[in-house]
Amino acid sequence: MTLTEKILARASGKARVSAGENIWVNADVLMTHDVCGPGTIGVFKREFGKNAKVWNRNSVVIIPDHYIFTEDSLSNRNVDILRDFAREQELPYFYDVIDDPNGHWKFDASKGLMKKQYGSNYAGVCHTALPQKGHTRPGEILFGTDSHTCMAGAFNQFATGIGNTDAGFVMGTGKLLIKVPATMRFRLEGKLQPGVMAKDIILQVIGEIGFDGATYRAMQFDGPGVASLSIDDRMTIANMAIEAGGKNGIFQFDARTAEYVDARVKKNGTKSTYEPVEPDADQTFVYETVIDLDKLEPTVACHPDPGQRKKAKELNHIRLDRAYIGSCTGGKTSDFVEFAQVLRGKRVTIDTFGVPATPEIVHDLQTTRWGDRTIWQILEDAGVRMTENAGCSACLGGPVDTFGRMNQAGLKCISATNRNFPGRMGHKESQVFLASPATVAASAIAGKIVDPREYLSN
Amino acid sequence: MQSKFNGPVYVVRDNIDTDQIISAKYLNLVPTIEEEYEKLGSHAMNGLPESLYAERFVKPGAMDSEFPIIIAGRNFGCGSSREHAPIALGAANTQTVIAESFARIFFRNCVATGEVYPVECQGRLCDILKTGEIVTVDIDTNTLTQAATGRVFPLNQLGEVRPVIDAGGIFEYARQTGMMPKVA
Numbered sequence: 001m002t003l004t005e006k007i008l009a010r011a012s013g014k015a016r017v018s019a020g021e022n023i024w025v026n027a028d029v030l031m032t033h034d035v036c037g038p039g040t041i042g043v044f045k046r047e048f049g050k051n052a053k054v055w056n057r058n059s060v061v062i063i064p065d066h067y068i069f070t071e072d073s074l075s076n077r078n079v080d081i082l083r084d085f086a087r088e089q090e091l092p093y094f095y096d097v098i099d100d101p102n103g104h105w106k107f108d109a110s111k112g113l114m115k116k117q118y119g120s121n122y123a124g125v126c127h128t129a130l131p132q133k134g135h136t137r138p139g140e141i142l143f144g145t146d147s148h149t150c151m152a153g154a155f156n157q158f159a160t161g162i163g164n165t166d167a168g169f170v171m172g173t174g175k176l177l178i179k180v181p182a183t184m185r186f187r188l189e190g191k192l193q194p195g196v197m198a199k200d201i202i203l204q205v206i207g208e209i210g211f212d213g214a215t216y217r218a219m220q221f222d223g224p225g226v227a228s229l230s231i232d233d234r235m236t237i238a239n240m241a242i243e244a245g246g247k248n249g250i251f252q253f254d255a256r257t258a259e260y261v262d263a264r265v266k267k268n269g270t271k272s273t274y275e276p277v278e279p280d281a282d283q284t285f286v287y288e289t290v291i292d293l294d295k296l297e298p299t300v301a302c303h304p305d306p307g308q309r310k311k312a313k314e315l316n317h318i319r320l321d322r323a324y325i326g327s328c329t330g331g332k333t334s335d336f337v338e339f340a341q342v343l344r345g346k347r348v349t350i351d352t353f354g355v356p357a358t359p360e361i362v363h364d365l366q367t368t369r370w371g372d373r374t375i376w377q378i379l380e381d382a383g384v385r386m387t388e389n390a391g392c393s394a395c396l397g398g399p400v401d402t403f404g405r406m407n408q409a410g411l412k413c414i415s416a417t418n419r420n421f422p423g424r425m426g427h428k429e430s431q432v433f434l435a436s437p438a439t440v441a442a443s444a445i446a447g448k449i450v451d452p453r454e455y456l457s458n
Numbered sequence: 459m460q461s462k463f464n465g466p467v468y469v470v471r472d473n474i475d476t477d478q479i480i481s482a483k484y485l486n487l488v489p490t491i492e493e494e495y496e497k498l499g500s501h502a503m504n505g506l507p508e509s510l511y512a513e514r515f516v517k518p519g520a521m522d523s524e525f526p527i528i529i530a531g532r533n534f535g536c537g538s539s540r541e542h543a544p545i546a547l548g549a550a551n552t553q554t555v556i557a558e559s560f561a562r563i564f565f566r567n568c569v570a571t572g573e574v575y576p577v578e579c580q581g582r583l584c585d586i587l588k589t590g591e592i593v594t595v596d597i598d599t600n601t602l603t604q605a606a607t608g609r610v611f612p613l614n615q616l617g618e619v620r621p622v623i624d625a626g627g628i629f630e631y632a633r634q635t636g637m638m639p640k641v642a
Binding site: 047166211215421422423 | 481506
């Protein structure tokens with residue numbers, strides 16, 4: 001069995017499962033957030049009764065992150081719905097925007113979009129916060145009401161996005177009927193060269209198999225090349241399995257996985273036991289390919305879908321209006337470090353927005369010094385508009401007052417995010433080009449899409 | 459249950475993602491709140507760029523669509539897992555989406571909610587049919603008939619998901635088949 005099949009077999013209490021089989025699996029964690037949580041709670045109460053209790057209060061994790069720093073009253077209300085539910089169900093893992101468990105969330109735009117307006121429990125973008133807060137463990141099953149839930153496959157677990165109705169069902173029963181996906185194998189060999197990032201790997205892969213090339217399938221990333229990839233790198237790759245239609249992305253377990261997970265569960269006092277899966281010698285795949293990391297070059301997915309692959313160096317004719325770094329996939333500390341390495345001592349020439357995924361990342365950037373400047377200051381010196389209000393922000397457009405949202409037709413943005421269908425970052429007649437943080441940084445300097453290797457200092 | 463759908467089609471191309479089905483800015487609406495459910499319908503397919511889709515799926519100011527049937531190309535419903543997408547279509551009175559292929563989560567959400575029948579066609583009906591023309595879709599005989607020409611196109615069987623949608627979604631199906639108690 002493949003990594004995915006082994007986890008699903010265990011979660012369904014079977015010795016073996018095979019692709020195409022429909023099985024009931026037990027969930028370890030159900031995650032929801034502010035745009036799908038209220039609807040999920042609505043389904044749960046409608047179907048199980050207004051006094052029903054969730055199947056396991058330690059297994060339901062609620063992370064508001066999408067529409068937080070907006071004056072839109074319905075969005076503010078949705079955070080309050082989550083708070084009421086968490087209080088009623090006595091959920092220990094609700095990462096509220098505010099500290100008062102009986103309070104109401106209201107964003108105050110008069111204080112500006114840049115200075116932090118959240119309390120001590122706020123966790124930021126759910127997919128990045130889940131591992132930071134100790135909710136991702138090898139061998140487990142994670143369901144989330146968000147398509148990028150597949151990011152947690154970086155931790156050798158089965159993680160996939162579901163709708164509100166399915167999530168309402170999981171909330172009441174802890175179980176879900178799923179089809180075992182066939183596995184596609186991406187064997188990574190070699191090592192990324194300077195200026196080339198994990199984002200380039202996944203953009204290369206999606207370009208290769210197409211925007212629907214992994215529909216109903218698991219994407220397994222293994223091979224000797226994985227060892228050189230950081231946990232952040234693996235998260236970037238697993239995150240975008242959905243952009244090829246994949247049900248999940250999954251990595252093999254190694255010492256790096258153990259080190260990260262062990263430290264995080266200890267720090268947060270979450271469940272510390274887990275059982276990773278190793279592939280069997282007889283695992284079978286519907287597709288196999290080898291990716292030579294040494295040969296990869298900075299890659300861009302052009303408007304209007306993540307499969308529109310081009311090399312950055314081929315796109316110098318595309319002039320840009322803005323640049324954006326942020327999101328689950330592109331707003332991690334390592335993403336900002338790479339971004340800052342390109343921008344250090346230089347200036348952006350187009351509007352450039354920086355949105356760290358989580359408050360912890362804000363802290364990292366504001367406390368890590370290169371010489372006498374923090375990374376945060378270096379980015380501000382370069383002209384990047386950095387906000388402390390960590391969250392999904394303009395990655396998915398959001399309400400019209402969202403930081404970095406494209407509110408005009410015709411704008412072109414290069415972005416370290418994960419999705420670029422029409423209208424993704426705001427106006428439906430705007431365009432998004434997906435690229436690595438390094439490519440976004442170099443392009444922000446040039447005002448057009450460029451290969452970042454020409455901009456690497458030292 | 460209704461097995462024939464008749465009326466004008468709305469034709470879209472490949473990769474219509476959930477943002478185009480229901481723009482992210484309307485995700486502040488909670489589908490289980492009745493009036494917000496209706497509002498979602500009024501915004502169905504509003505994320506389609508006007509430059510490509512001059513004729514709108516829901517007319518400005520209307521709450522429902524005049525098009526009970528959507529014809530699409532490959533990968534309809536790709537992108538996010540938002541259940542608001544099939545719900546917006548259902549709330550706008552869409553009955554079925556006929557596509558060359560569907561994205562996985564969207565397809566599942568159609569079934570789980572029972573909002574619309576997601577039916578696969580063979581070949582590119584989106585290249586043949588034009589927005590506004592009348593067709594009849596029959597999910598018993600698995601055919602789509604073009605009214606103007608009488609031409610009949612084969613559709614793939616819905617198979618085991620059909621009774622779930624007939625029932626009105628996964629919970630209703632579970633109650634009807636005895637998997638769950640009738641009253642919560």
